[in-house]
Amino acid sequence: MNAPFAVRPLAGVEAVPENLIVAPSLERRRLQSYLFMMAGDIVVIFAGFGIAGYLFAGIQGGADALIQSEILLPIFLTIALYNGSYSVEALRDPWRGIFRSQAALVLSVAAVVFIAFFAKASSDFSRLGFGTGTICTVLLLVWGRLQMRSFARWRCGTNPYNELVIDDGGPRVDFPGAIRISASAMGLKPNLNDPHALDRIGLVLRNIDRVIVSCPAARRADWAMMLKGANVDGEVLDDEVARLGAQGARVKAGHGLLLVSAGPLGLRDRIVKRLLDMSFAGTAIFFLSPLLVTVAIAIKLQDGGPVFFVQRRMGRGNRFFNMYKFRSMTVALCDTEGNVSASKNDQRITRIGKFIRSTSIDELPQLFNVLLGDMSLVGPRPHAIGSQAGSKLFWEVDLRYWQRHSLKPGLSGLAQVRGFRGATEKESDLVSRLQSDLEYLEGWTILRDIKIIFLTLRVLVHDRAF
Template structure:
C-alpha cells in the first residue's frame, strides 16, 4: 500500500512540476512579448517557443528522476529540496542551450530564456514549500501518520523516542517497544509508549498493527538477532532501520563507504575530500581574494599610513598557525600591538583591554581590518576564505588534550572567516562551542554555505564586541 501511494505521489509531483513549468513559460512569454515592460521584437513563432518549452519541461522531470528528486522527503529539510530544484533546472537549462547550439537555433530571445529560468525556479520552489508546509500542518494535527515499532527499550531506543517527539511535523507515531529483558519502563521513563512484548512477538505485532517501519535499537551484544528481525520485517513488507549502539560517536549524516568489497561506515564524511569540491572551493578562493585585494587596496594603504604614523615597528605581523593536515604556516595580519618577542605573542592569549594593543591597533581589531593581509595567505594556498580559524601550535597542543574532537578542524584549510565567527564566537569565547560549529561546517560544506557565511560576515560579522 505504501509503495502504491508513493508511486501515486511521484506521478502527482511530476504532473505538478510540468504544470508549474507551463505556467512559468506562459508568464515569461507574456512578460517578454506582451507586457510592454521589455522590448518585444519577435521573429520566432509561439509554436517554436512552446516546442522548446515542452522539451525543457520533460527533460527537467527526467533529470529530477536521475537526482532522486521524486523520492520520499518526509525526513528531508526544505533546504535540501531547494538545492535539488536549482540543480535540476540548471542542468536542464544547460542542456537546452546545448540543443540550441546543435540545431543552430539563434533567434530565441535570451531575455525570455533568463525570465523563464528564474520564474520556473521561483514557482517550483514556492509550490513545493507550500506542499511541505501543508503536509507538516496536517501531520501535526494527526493526519498522514506513519507508525513505528521500536525493537529495544534500552537507552538507545528511549533516546530515539524522545527525539522523535520533538518533530511532530514528520508525522511519526510510535506504537510501542519490544524488549526481552523488561516488561515496563522504569518510573523515571513513565512518559514513554509501553513495552508491548518480547522480540519473539515481532511477527505477531506486525500482522496485528498497521506498522510502517521498525527501528532496531538493540545493544551490540544482541547483534546475532538482527538477521532474524530483518527477515521477519521483510516478510511482512515493513521497512527496517538500524540505530547503531555507538550512534553518539557518529556524525549527524554518516556516510557508507566500500573498501575491499566490504561496506564501511565513514565516521567523518568530509565533502571537501571530493576533488571536484576542492577544485571549486580553491578557484573561488583565488577569484574572491584577488577581487578583495583590489577592492580593499585603498583601505590597506590607509592602514599602512596609520600604522607608520601611530607606532614604531613593522607593518605586518607574522605568526605561526596550524592549518590543513596539522601543518604550520605563517599567517599575516596588520600589526595591532606593540612589538614583543615571539615567546610572548605565541603563548599569550589576547584579553579585553589588552595593554599590548596600540590605539590604532584596537580600532583595526574591533573592525577586523587587521585580517585583510590574510587574503594573501589564501592566494598562497595556506588558507581559504571560509573555514575554521587557525590557532597557534602552542594552544593547539593544549586544546587537543582538553577539547574533544578539536583536531578535526585540521582536515580542511583554515579560513579568514567561518561559521563559528559569524555566530559571535570570536575572541575570549567558548572553544568547545567553536569546535562544534567548525565540525558542523566541515560535515555540511556546500558552495552555497560558503556564500551564506561570507554574506553574514559582511553584514554583521566585521564589527564584533569579542574581537580584542
C-alpha cells in the first residue's frame, strides 16, 4: 500500500483537518519510469546492433550498424508509444512490457526491411549483420527490461496506480494495494448542493487515479454525479453486476463495479495541452506586459484601491482556487462571492472598469492562473460558487453542471466563442453554456483548442462583455 500523508491547507481555502488523508502523487513517478525504460530501450538498440556489427566487421561494421540503429529507432519508439510498451500495465507486469517492446522491435525491423527493399538500398546493408543485430537486440531488450524492474519498483512501489476505496456504508471491499478510507470518519458527503463538501472530497481525491465507492443504493446516484466532475476514474460498487454477469462492467475480488466516470484526458493529452498553455500564456504575458502595466497604473490612480480582484472559484476536480482579474468595480461594492452577475448598466463598475470589461482586458491576469496550473487556455469558464441563473444557483438548474469540472477551467471555451457569456438572467442562459461545455468534454483535441483560441480573438469585444 502506498504511504499516505496529510494534506496542507490551500491559500484562500478553509483549513483542512489533519485526518484528511490522501495518497502521494504517482503520475510523475510513472512518467519518470517510462522515460527510464525508453532510455534503456534506446541504449539497448544501439548496443545490440553496434556489438553485432563490430564482431562481424570491426570498427567500420560497428559504425554501419549504428546507422541502421538510427533508422530503426524512430520507428520503434513510435510503435512502442502506441502499443503500451510504456504504460501502467508494463510497470505492473514486466513481462507484458517485454512482450510489447519485442512486438514493437519486430514491427520496426520489418518496416526498415520493407523501406530498404522499395528504396533499392538493401544492397547497402549486410543482411547477416542486420539479422544478427536484431537477434542480439531482442536478447538485450529482455535483459534490459528485467533490470529496469528495480527502478520502477523504487519509484512507484508495488502498485504504480493509486486506487482508493471509499466506504460509505456499502459492502466492505478489500482490494490488494488499494487505500481504504471511511466516508463518515473523514466527513465526506456527496452533497451536490454544497460546494464546500465537494471541495473536501476533491482534496481527498487529489493524486488518486481510480476511486471506488461502496455505498447504499440510495446514495449511488449522488456519488456518481460527484465523480463525473472529479477528474478521476470513478466506480460505484454494485454487486448486481456480478450476479447478472453483465458485459462491459468490471468484476474484482468477487464484487461488481460500474464505471460511472473517467478522466477526460490521458497523460499524453494532458502533457500536450499543458505545453500549449505554458508556451502561449508565457508569450502572451511577455508581449502584453506594457498593456498590463498601463492598466494596473490606471486602476490604481483611479481610486487608490487594489489593482487585482481575487475571487475564489471552483476548478478541476471540484476544488477551489483563487482566480485573478483586473478590478473593474468599486472596492466597497466588489462581490467576492459572485452572488450578483454584472449587468450592462451596473452602477458598481468604474469608468476604467467599463472599458476593460467591454474589451475583455480585465480577464488578462488569468494568464498567470494558466502558468500556475489552476487554469487552461481553453476549457469551461470557472464560476463563483454564488452564481445564479434566474433565482437558482447554477447546480440547482442542472446537476450535470458538476461534470464540467472534470477539466481545468479555461480563459475561453466553446460556450464563449458561441456567444454564451454575460449575465445569466434566465435559467436558459446557463443551459446553453452548459450544453457547450459538456460538448467540449466529449472529445478533446489539440486542434480544436487552437481553433477556439483563434475564434476567441473575434469575440474579445462583444455586446455581452460587460
